[in-house]
Amino acid sequence: MISMLIGTPLLQGNELTVLCGGVGYAVAVNLHTLRTLSPNQKDVTLYVHTHVREDVLDLFGFLSSEEKRMFEMLLTVSGVGPKTALAVTDASPPAIRKAIEDGDVSFFSAFPRVGKKLAQKIIIELKPKIGSLHDLDLTTATGQTGEVRQALETLGYTDNDIRKALQSIEVETLPLQSAIKESIRFLSKS
16 A cells, blocks of 8 residues: 655646656645645645555645545545535545534535535534544653644644744744744755
8 A cells, every 4th residue: 555655746727646666646636735736745644544445546646644534534424425525624634624523514515515414424423533533642741842743734734844843943842933933944944
């Protein structure tokens, strides 16, 4: 199974091909990811879900592992296929999680191929599971590191970039504002 692709993104309209070692992989991505990628970008890291059916092998790519986990959770709901799940992940994972926790049917029914009944089903089936996603997020970012991570996410940096910055800078030893500034400076250089 392909779980990650690192390569050169080739954009052709709404289609993305990632060139890795001379091989081009067609990857379906949500609109948020398409807007984030620039035509002149030299490298992209995508977390990939490989979807296999009898006659098709499709790759679905995400900029963060959290987006991929949310996509895979949506696939566990009967009646939600990969295209529908991909459309829903155009919203951020925290927004999806909040909609599930709040029971916001209109949030989900705003997406293509999601009617009121399917929206209710998503909420009912994922509400008990959503705590596990929330717990995972809390364990990776505690204390000042968590605050820096949250600030960088708010500024629109990807999960992969944030992880690199947090590994390169001694966040816990600096004052909070300095840690955020150093992280931004590090990310602007790379």
